[in-house]
Amino acid sequence: MRENLSPGSKLLLVVIFFILYAPIFYLIFYSFNSGGNMINFESFTLDWYRELFHDTRLLIIVLNTLVIALLSALISTIIGVIGALVIRDFRSRQAKNTILSLNNVLIVSPDVIIGASFLILFTMAGIKLGFYSVLLSHIAFSIPIVVLMVLPKLQEMSPTLIDAARDLGASRFDVVTKVILPYITPGIFAGFFMALTYSLDDFAVTFFVTGNGFSTLSVEIYSLARQGISLNINALSALLFVFTLVLVIVYYFITQRNKPSGMGVKR
Amino acid sequence: MQNKFTRNVFFIPYALWIALFVIAPLLLILYYSFFDIEGNFSLINYRKFFTPVYLKMTLSSFWYAFLITLISLLVAYPTAYLLTKTKHKQLWLLLIIVPSWINLLLKAYAFIGIFGTYGVANSFLEVIGIGTQQILFTDFSFIFVSVYIFIPFMILPIFNALDELNPALVYAAKDLGASGWVTFHRVIFPLTIDGVKSGCQVVFIPALSLFMLTRLIAGNRVITLGTAIEQHFLVTQDWGMGSTIAVFLVIIMFLIMLVTGKRKRGV
Amino acid sequence: MTDKTIIRFEHVTKQYDQDSPVLDNVSFEIERGKFYTLLGPSGCGKTTILRLIAGFTEASKGDIFFNGDKINNVPANKRQVNTVFQDYALFPHLNVFENVAFGLRIKKMKNAEVKAKVQEALSFVNLAGYENREIREMSGGQRQRVAIARAIVNEPEVILLDEPLSALDLKLRTEMQYELRELQRRLGITFIFVTHDQEEALAMSDEIFVLNQGKIQQSGTPIDIYDEPINRFVADFIGESNIVDGKMIADYEVEFGGKRFDCVDQGFNPNEPVEIVIRPEDLEITSVERGKLRVRVDSQLFRGVHYEISSYDEDGNEWLVHSTKKATVGEEIGLYFDPEAIHVMRLGETEEEFDKRLESYHDGVSYAK
Numbered sequence: 001m002r003e004n005l006s007p008g009s010k011l012l013l014v015v016i017f018f019i020l021y022a023p024i025f026y027l028i029f030y031s032f033n034s035g036g037n038m039i040n041f042e043s044f045t046l047d048w049y050r051e052l053f054h055d056t057r058l059l060i061i062v063l064n065t066l067v068i069a070l071l072s073a074l075i076s077t078i079i080g081v082i083g084a085l086v087i088r089d090f091r092s093r094q095a096k097n098t099i100l101s102l103n104n105v106l107i108v109s110p111d112v113i114i115g116a117s118f119l120i121l122f123t124m125a126g127i128k129l130g131f132y133s134v135l136l137s138h139i140a141f142s143i144p145i146v147v148l149m150v151l152p153k154l155q156e157m158s159p160t161l162i163d164a165a166r167d168l169g170a171s172r173f174d175v176v177t178k179v180i181l182p183y184i185t186p187g188i189f190a191g192f193f194m195a196l197t198y199s200l201d202d203f204a205v206t207f208f209v210t211g212n213g214f215s216t217l218s219v220e221i222y223s224l225a226r227q228g229i230s231l232n233i234n235a236l237s238a239l240l241f242v243f244t245l246v247l248v249i250v251y252y253f254i255t256q257r258n259k260p261s262g263m264g265v266k267r
Numbered sequence: 268m269q270n271k272f273t274r275n276v277f278f279i280p281y282a283l284w285i286a287l288f289v290i291a292p293l294l295l296i297l298y299y300s301f302f303d304i305e306g307n308f309s310l311i312n313y314r315k316f317f318t319p320v321y322l323k324m325t326l327s328s329f330w331y332a333f334l335i336t337l338i339s340l341l342v343a344y345p346t347a348y349l350l351t352k353t354k355h356k357q358l359w360l361l362l363i364i365v366p367s368w369i370n371l372l373l374k375a376y377a378f379i380g381i382f383g384t385y386g387v388a389n390s391f392l393e394v395i396g397i398g399t400q401q402i403l404f405t406d407f408s409f410i411f412v413s414v415y416i417f418i419p420f421m422i423l424p425i426f427n428a429l430d431e432l433n434p435a436l437v438y439a440a441k442d443l444g445a446s447g448w449v450t451f452h453r454v455i456f457p458l459t460i461d462g463v464k465s466g467c468q469v470v471f472i473p474a475l476s477l478f479m480l481t482r483l484i485a486g487n488r489v490i491t492l493g494t495a496i497e498q499h500f501l502v503t504q505d506w507g508m509g510s511t512i513a514v515f516l517v518i519i520m521f522l523i524m525l526v527t528g529k530r531k532r533g534v
Numbered sequence: 535m536t537d538k539t540i541i542r543f544e545h546v547t548k549q550y551d552q553d554s555p556v557l558d559n560v561s562f563e564i565e566r567g568k569f570y571t572l573l574g575p576s577g578c579g580k581t582t583i584l585r586l587i588a589g590f591t592e593a594s595k596g597d598i599f600f601n602g603d604k605i606n607n608v609p610a611n612k613r614q615v616n617t618v619f620q621d622y623a624l625f626p627h628l629n630v631f632e633n634v635a636f637g638l639r640i641k642k643m644k645n646a647e648v649k650a651k652v653q654e655a656l657s658f659v660n661l662a663g664y665e666n667r668e669i670r671e672m673s674g675g676q677r678q679r680v681a682i683a684r685a686i687v688n689e690p691e692v693i694l695l696d697e698p699l700s701a702l703d704l705k706l707r708t709e710m711q712y713e714l715r716e717l718q719r720r721l722g723i724t725f726i727f728v729t730h731d732q733e734e735a736l737a738m739s740d741e742i743f744v745l746n747q748g749k750i751q752q753s754g755t756p757i758d759i760y761d762e763p764i765n766r767f768v769a770d771f772i773g774e775s776n777i778v779d780g781k782m783i784a785d786y787e788v789e790f791g792g793k794r795f796d797c798v799d800q801g802f803n804p805n806e807p808v809e810i811v812i813r814p815e816d817l818e819i820t821s822v823e824r825g826k827l828r829v830r831v832d833s834q835l836f837r838g839v840h841y842e843i844s845s846y847d848e849d850g851n852e853w854l855v856h857s858t859k860k861a862t863v864g865e866e867i868g869l870y871f872d873p874e875a876i877h878v879m880r881l882g883e884t885e886e887e888f889d890k891r892l893e894s895y896h897d898g899v900s901y902a903k
Contacts (some may be wrong), residue, residue, distance in 0.1 A: 009349045016346050019415065020366045023377035026387065029390030030380070038380035083281030086274060107291050108468075108524060112493040113513050116500050117292030120299055120510070140288035143281070163590050164623035166610040167638035168688065178636075182627040197368055203479060208500065221372040225483055229380060237373040244368050252361065 002052070023239060031234035038229055048235035055232070058220070064131070065200065065217040072138035073195035080146025081188055081196075085145070088154045103144045113143060115208030122209060129211025136199070137209050138199045145198060146191035153187030156179070188252070193251050293517065298511035321495075325515070326465055328491040331406075331504075332474035335413045340463065342414065343421035350422070351429045367419035375483045378412045379403065401461050404486030407516035412484045413474060421466040428462025429455075464527040472520050492516050538565045539602075540691060540724055541587060546596035548748075556582045558748035560643075564692075569718045569725045571735040572695055574745035575771070580728045583745075584694045587726065589613045601691075611640075615692040616685035620700060623675045624669045630656070630680055637688040653705070655687035658717070675706045682717070692724040697736065711737055717775040732772050733799050736760060744768050764888045765879055769811045776817070778851045780810040780878070789880055791827060791847050799878040801891045809879040813841070814856040816875035825868015830851050833860045 005013070025036075031049070034219075035042035045211075052058065090096040106114060117141070121132045157180070165179045203218035210219055217236075224233055290454045303309045316322060329520055346363075366374070381387050382402040400409050409435040427511050432455065456463075477492030487494075499509030557579040564570055572580035574743075578761045589610035597604050605613060608725045616637070624633050627693060632639075634652045643651075656662050664672070672680065679699060685693050690887035695714070697705045698773040707798040715738050718725045729735055735742050736756040744751045744759060744767075752764040763769035766777055780790030785800035802808065822828055829845035836842075843855040845867065853869060861867055880891070 005349060005352055009352075012345060013349050013353075016342070016418075017362070020363065020418070023374055023381060023415075024366060025368060026381060027373065027377045035387075038383070039385045074422045079280045080278050083284075086281065089274065096448045099285075102285050102289050105293070108520065110361055110473055110516060110520070112478060112492060112496045113296070113516060114292070116496055116513055117507060118288075119500060120295045120506065121292050122285070124295065131567045133484060140284065143284055143288075158621055158623060160619045160621055160623035161625060163588070163610070164625075164684075165636070166590070167588055167615075167617045168684070169640040170636075171611055171640075174640060178624060178640075185627075201368070203370075203372055206457055207479075208497075213400045217876075218370060218372050221370070221376060222479060222483075225372065225376045225379060229383075233373070233376055235371070237376070240370060240373065242771055244365070248361070248368065251589065255374065 020218040024237075027234050028238040029243060031231060031238045033231060033234075036231060038231075048231045049239075052232055052235045052239075058232070061215050061217055061220050064214065068138055068216060069148055069196050072135055072199045073182075073192050076139045076142035076195050077146050077188060077192045080143045080191060081150055081184075083143065084147045084150040084154055084201055085176070087151065103147050105144075106141050107144050111202070111204030115205040117203065119208045129209055133209045133211065134158075134206055134214060134216065135161070137205050138202065141202070141205060142195035142198055144187075145194045149191035149194055150184055153184040157183050176265075186258040189254050190251075193247070194220070194256075197247070222227040287430060289374045296510045296513050296517070299506050300514045302507040304505045307366060312508050315508065316511055316515065321512075324490050324495060325492065327489070328475055328493075330408065331413075331489060331491065332471050334410055335417060335474045336467050338410065338414050339417050340467065343418055343425055343466065344420075344463070347422045347425040347429055350426055356430070360423070363422055364419050367416075371416060372479070375412060375427040378408065378415075378484060382408050393421055395514055403484065404488060406485070406489065409480060409485035409489050414475065416480075417470045417474065420469045424462040424465040424469070425459060426462075428459035432458055468523060468527040472523060475519065476516060536813065539563045540566045540600065542599040544597045544599070546586065546593045546598060548579070548586065548591065549594045555748050557586075557593075560748070560750055561596075562743065562750060562753065564724060566691075566724055567722050568740040569727065569738060570714065571727045571729060571739040571747060572740045573729060573732060573735040573742050574751075575730055576870045578745040579748040580730075580743075580745050581696055583695050584617070584726065585727050586859070587613075587692070588615055588617050588694055608627060610859075614690050615694055616688050616690040617694040617696065618678075618681045618685050618698045620697045622698075624677055624680055624684070626669055627826045628669070629665070630661070630667045630669065630672070633669065633680055634684045634687050636684065649770075650688055652683075655683040658686065658720075659713075674702055675710065678702065678710060683713075686717075686721060690723070692726060695725060695727045696727050697730070698731070700731075705849070707727065707734075714738065731732075744771060746771075750885070752888075762877060762892065763811060763879065766809055769809075769879065774814050774856075776810075776811050776812045776851075776853050777813060778810050782806045782808050782878060788876060790845060791849055791851060793826070795826065795876060796849075796873040797876040797878060798873055799876070801894055802878070802880065809881065811877040811879060812853075812871060812875050814854040815840075816871050817853065817855045817857075818854055818870045819843075819855060819857050819859050819861060820868045822866055822868045825870050827853065827869040827871075828866060829869055830866050831863050833838040834861055834863055 030038045030041065032040045032044050032046070034045035034047065087096060087099055088102075090099065114137075118133075118137050119129075122129060122136075127133050127136070161179055161183070162175055165175045170178060201218070202216075203222060206216050207219055207222065210216065218241075221233060223235070225231055300312055301308055301310065301313050350356055350359050360521060377400070383389070384399065384401070384403070386402075388402055392400055436454055437450060437457070440454045445453065475491060476496070477491050478493040478497040481487065481489045481491055481494045492497075492515070496509045496512050496516070499505045499512065541563050543560055547562050549555040555578075560579075560583070563882075571651055572583055574580045582591070586593055586835060589599075589605070589608060589612075590616065593606060598606055600608075600613070600615075625636065628636070631652055634655055635648050638648045639653060643677065652665070656664065657681050661679050661683060663675065664676070664680075668682070669677065678701075681698065698714075701708050702710060709736060714725070714727075727735075727738065731809050739756055739874050742756055742759050743753045746767050752759055754762075759768065760772055763772060763775075769777055778790050779793060780788050782799070782802035782805070783789050783794060785802070786797055786812065788795055788797045788799070788808070827847055832846055833842045834843045840856045841860055842860050843857060843861050845853050845861075846865040847853060855861075855869065865874045873889055880888070883891075
């Protein structure tokens, strides 16, 4: 096929990338506007950032969001990894497929349905809406993602590696800790990372199960945005963008570092 | 024996998760759909769903989701195709995906500023002589922003399908005398149809259930199934009716997954 | 059983679900310090035997003994055998040193001792100095050696090798055949080697077990098996053979291709239908008049060391000839062979009956039923 893209093709790609990134940079650009709106750029200021850092309520919400994200990612990674290990051991194909279909229900379900059904669940179970209901929900919708990130790694692992470890005297516990877990570490990292971003990004599910006293960043931005423009949000989005970029770069390097894992006969 | 036992112990958390957060919520939604707003058992919700008001809403929700999916596909396919032709294609792909990791709410918020009466879009229209228009709170803005949000999810599976396509097949088609267009619609497109299908699946189902955008961008002009569910659960507190709509949404979701389900063919 | 025996299979059957058995009522003994080869086509059950010895799978029926103790229920990690896998199964997250040290670390051996042993094992396979390499930095042949070092460092009594050379290219494979044989001699422990490559089996083994469809067809030294194949399968599988139908007229006289020939076989019923094997290298090209068989040359291939000539006799039997002399396609030639070159196979004979009959030759006693 062609080695170089035609000018028209290049233009199309440029337009796509422009449209994808313009709104984000637009937000960031106006976060430095002393004018107080997203229309006329008056002069450069860091006031909005300063205001942001003095807004204790918002800072607490940011902290809540981070705590929820880290905790839910951690717990869902643990449960998901164990789940994947057990699924791998399933002998019967049918049982395996059934479990996998159930696993994927929450991934394909629209957020609204997850949110609404969890709301019913927590209400019936008598769990007060707030930190715990949000945490439980985030753990719940992150588990299948972790399983999906870990399972392919487990499946690509040659079964002879386990035979080899057993052959060399490893107990079943040794096999898991000394061979399987080190092998699937990249998958575990990827799963943890995805769980983290899903949790940080989630709006709809949280919106349903958050109740009155507790809020996460997404929910907060939603209520602020419904009231109209406030450049605090711009400043916040700039910070979040930088944070996301850092995460992306970290993730990129983790996956790059783990990529050339030569194994078995692969030459 | 002991191994089986420990294995079962390890399976408990994951099994509990499936029971409590996958199966129970679906059953609860079904259960609640049989109760009217007073909490009496009845089929009134289902009767209501088949009245013109709800059927019209369902149809329009489908129509918008269809438009969003179609436009996303029309933009995403060429983009994905061109991306596979670039050098460092994985890096470019990553750059396409990064915006999808920026909080959804922030992107919606950016468009409130851009499409606002005095926003960039209108300044641009002013400059080219069309004059200020009402952009925000129209069908156009809703579809545009939705497509903007879903584009990376559509590009990713199509890119992967194109990337896996064996280039020798394209050469073979050309060698056998096929023109560029014939090669595309007889060879490339059929072989990447699975990517297109999963792209449509990950766009269409969420597009049916969007509710946050309908409020922020479409100003309640568009009511999707998702908006209706949110309305019933969180505003009118009619959980029964909300659950009924959710039941239909789940059914539709399963039907779509059946249609777009992957059927692996040869090779 | 003698104390030379280290592994013994007694009527072992391995069957998955309702499928036909992968291993069908197999019994054999393995002696200490010898190089054994399990040879057969894929799916013949050779790898299953290895997995049964290693403990990766359990026998459906029958017993397996190790040093006289029944080991059917001993888990793999408690058995004194180590395996070299076909794909090497080196741990990609560990370097060369840690791969070799894996078994020692499991045994909680002291660091200094681990170091000494690993270095010894690595120098045994000519990999001294490669301790800190990552597995992905090693070539196929080097990985092979790491896998061997990882097995021998544990000082097992038996080493199992599952087609370990199949991933190597031809030249390296031949080199490794010598090295493995040499290694086995130096270590003096039992090697059980699985392969589907008959040349490899002939070159390396003290004893070969030829397997097909879950049964041991024949066992013996490479020379025995090559010279005296028990049936069509073995004759065909080990080397190239001309196999034709014939009739045993009387002792030392056999008929095939419409003619009678002298031979060295005996102990058959008069006029018993048999199969005749003559190896292509035992056939000599000569003039039509001098030849015992008259054939027409059909095609000819130059194989480097010799010409491979395909020809047909008047009955339509194909005769493959390996000759340093060239023939002309389409021409009639004569084929000459010695009486010793004819090997007569009784149809459907078991290995025991076969052995008995062979022994009777040496006793010089006629053994007609």
